[in-house]
Amino acid sequence: MTAHGSTGTALIETLKARLGEAYVLTATSDIDAHLTEARGLYRGEALAVVRPKDREEVAFVLQECAKAGVPVVPQGGNTGLVGGGVPYGGVVLSLTRLDRIREIDPVNATMTVEAGCILKTVQDAAGEAGYLFPLSLASEGSCRIGGNLATNAGGTAVLRYGNMRDLTLGLEVVLADGRIWDGLKGLRKDNTGYDLKDLFIGSEGTLGIITAAVLKLFPKPHARVTAFIGCASPYDALKVFQRLREAAGDQLTAFEYMPEFGIEIVLKHMPGSVRPLAEKHNSYALIELSSPQKDADLQSQLEAVLGEAFEEGLVQDAVLGSSEAQSQALWGLREHLSEVQRMEGGSIKHDVAVPVSRVAEFIDVATKACEVEMPGVRVCAFGHFGDGNIHFNLSQPVGMDKAKYLSEWERFSRIVHDIVHDMNGSISAEHGIGLIKRDELVHYKDPVALDLMHSLKRALDPQNILNPGKVVAVGENLPSAFPKVG
Template sequence: MGKGCKACRGLRHPGACKAYALVYKILPMMPPALTHDTLLSALRDGLGARHVLTEPDDLAPYLVESRKLFTGSALAVLRPGSTEEVAFAVRACTQAGIAVVPLGGNTGLTGAGIPQGGVVLSLERMNRLRALDPVDSTITVEAGMILSEVQDAAERAGLLFPLSYASRGSARIGGGIATNAGGIAVLAYGNARDLVLGLEVVLADGRVWNGLKALRKDNAGYDLKQLFIGSEGTLGIVTAAVLKLFPRPRSTSVAFVGLDSARAALDLFVDLRARMDRDLTAFEYLPPFALEIVLRHVPSTVRPLSGDHGAYALIEISSARPDADTRAELEAALGAALEAGIIADATIAASGAQNAALWSLREGVPEAQTREGASIKHDVSVPLSKLPEFLERAGAACLAAMPGLRPCGFGHFGDGNIHFNLTQPAALDRAAFLAEWGRFNRIVHDIVHELGGSIAAEHGVGLIKRDELAYYGDPVGLDLMRRVKAALDPADLMNPGKVLPGRDRTPPALA
């Protein structure tokens, strides 16, 4: 291996580094104030012309948020194919004073990947599996690798990468790390933050921090990777990661349960947690309205229970033990809960196909909501003990503000994260309903704040919650975040305008 690369500041390469030539030979010949044409010409030289997109039709797919709430603008879309090319592109844009907005699979729900000028830096070509070590139980992947492909690579090795959510077939792992994604397995395995051992990050000045360590214990100073996980690309660009793998479950069972209320759901969760411990992989909550619209709009779904109930829970337990019989364990636990009056009814899947069928009732909720009408969405968390109170109070307050509204609070009950979405009244115009988003933010977020919760649970802040964070965030905490941003990105060119709000703490406009 050669000496540490001057362009990458620490990376070692077996041969000549392309980034060295690009950064130290091309860029110094440029004038201090680069024109857009000069910058684009240099980028085409460094990345290849076909990886610098400037035509409107080519740009369009990169400029619209997945829910179409935000549409951005950009000088170009860059598609680097290596860490060295990312470093080159960032240095070139920094010299030109051009903002850089990193983008993964564009599956985000807060507008964090939408550019407001500058360039989009897509990681789609950086999609390689660098290493998989069954002994260390780690996988090292580039940021552009699709989440489902990471899962598949782990499965081929007889292991499990547990991070999973509905967009896993198109979301890229770098975006999941940049937003600290959660999903359906947080209860047992944690958020993305808990699954990352090491990172490789291109900084705002074009240097590369090589923190790709596969260590479970490393107290040699600050844990720098945690700065970048969840930072939504505002501090640097994640280009690769070392991720934790786990033993693949040998037995998995899923049940769908009918309950009287959210308070009964909490009682059931506490009981199952005590019985199952870490084998309790998921505990998802659905109100009656959520099940109703899934059965109406999602093909091939079937009513799981014969009667109607005040609340529902989807429960999964899994175990890697060779002798595990999760179905028998779940049957015994739910039988005891039925005798104790905690639950009203339940069905347990008898096969992998039935497991998937029950999961489709939960995973189909977002699609069903889209088909049912416009939604005002809130991704919030509160302490687990306060979840029933939150659901009751927020539902009542929103109905009082708009009779005919259809609240749909569903999601990751076991870790306190609820997607508290509001579906438009059947008789109300879509645009008129969505114009009330700010008013319902105040109603819902005030209750979340009072209960000691967070207005941004697993989807992040992005654009849509930036001003809300200014109002609800702790002033000292916000000041610390601004100091970190100023230290790592003094020119404010890394995904500017996202996450960090201004210093005005007046309530955001209600319209």
């Protein structure tokens, strides 16, 4: 739906009268950055970008847009990776001014924050209060809590702390008709009916707009040890993970898998990066153990497990970070992996999950299938072994035209997603569905589940004005999932 002529003009004037002209942007130069997403794969259009200051102004915007039948697309840091925040007509509702930390409750170990808070700001505020907010992403300096909630973000610490759904106790949400649901309770037990917050976490702004949340806090780690290991295969890496999980329990904070190709491109494109092991290996893992106990001897525990794995040939080489600087350098190899892929040309990306027991098998089977389909394609499969989430990305063959390569996105998605589906996995692990996987969802999702999702959408957004065309295909004139500009 797109408002034209007098309807759109009248709406904009109404919004300006309440929010102020400075916070209703219509100039091309002001709204241009809001029309694309981080990967540059999609470009949309919008009547305006509105920037409300609080939940009441968000409610007003939704009330007026509902009256006019104008779509609303919420945006936070606009760091999404699946086209979920790209507008196709209507109004972009930017939540960046809702950036207050409302309360920190140290006894309840919670903090109440607004949706526009930058993730790094939340992390720092928790730290200043003597606590840890554990969500950690490559975009944490620019992504915002509302987007983290809308996509049920994961990150590198899911193994120990869970994703955003696990880190959230309560929400404040503005509904499609402008009503405000105040569910900001910091309760760990509340059995008074349906758990409504879980409807909105991961819904990508299609059911309601999250304006604030109560988040869980955790004790700060006071002991930490980091290791980087080289293995002959992902199967061996998985066996090492299993042993560490049995030996360390929830002290195992991270187990991040990387292939040799991933290490090579980080070393190639990131100045100052150093190969941590003397020889090249097929597979690598970055391991972190942490504990709130200052005297926890994590290094001895880690060395004991790795020593046994080395004797059995599961680990070919290993290095421990002997200082904070060395640990940060090891983490840098993992954290820079996403950004350097673009420097190798076109990258067809998949954010998938399979049962942890099958994660090595998935990497093996999917790699072979893609290499057979396109000789020379360079597989960069990396991610979170501990929760089965692999970013199975495919860099273009050397010398191939980028546009021609990206035109194969749909074909390779079907190859990879068929393997994921056969392993009882998910075609989206932590990035969401958005636009790019909307049609794939119809192909793979259980029909009853899809029917329930459509029922929820119709019940909570009967006019289909909340981020239409994303996640679930509702209505006519939907934006296409695959035409791209990158």
